[in-house]
Amino acid sequence: MYRLLIVDDEDIITDGLYEVFNRYQPERLDVCKAYSAKEALDWMSRTRIDIVLTDIAMPGMSGLELSEEIQKYWPRCRVVFLTGHSEFEYAYRAIQMTN
Template structure:
């Protein structure tokens, strides 16, 4: 299950997105909402969030400042910025961050849903890849351990000090 946190100071947008995503895929997506960056940080202090869907331009702490703080504590958290502004500075700063997407609010619910779905698939692939890497490491360690054991047996069998009498020095 993935956890999605929706952050926007406009209640109608936050509540609308919350309703859409709560009914979209309830068996795979646990949805939370916050009406400010400060409230979002409170959620993040209590639980792991996989995806943040946030406005960039908010009073107080904006979305960019929020995500800078989030990435310090949750570097794997994916972010989808939503904005009603077509401000190049925001866009430029957003695309410089890791694990971040940028959408205009005018692109509509379908585009936002598609983007969250893509992000969920990315998270799944990253976890899948991570598990395979971990399994490969475990197998590598096991093979190294077996190879060391074979090497030690070979050394002991070929030792001139450990001949047929095991321990009789000639």
């Protein structure tokens, strides 16, 4: 079973994605949620997370900074970025981090 962690500071997005993914193959996907990067790191320190779906722009620690922490301490975890920003700089930085 894979464990997915959804991270976004907007409750409606986090809760909505949680509901969608929680219904998708529940026997193969365990879904967790966090409302900040700090909360996500707390989750990751307690349990194995295979995939993180995170917003790029969040207050405090951004999704890009979260990804750097994940790559440092949990290199096998995969990160997928989610954003509503139209600024290309965010996407460019996220792409650079994966290379």
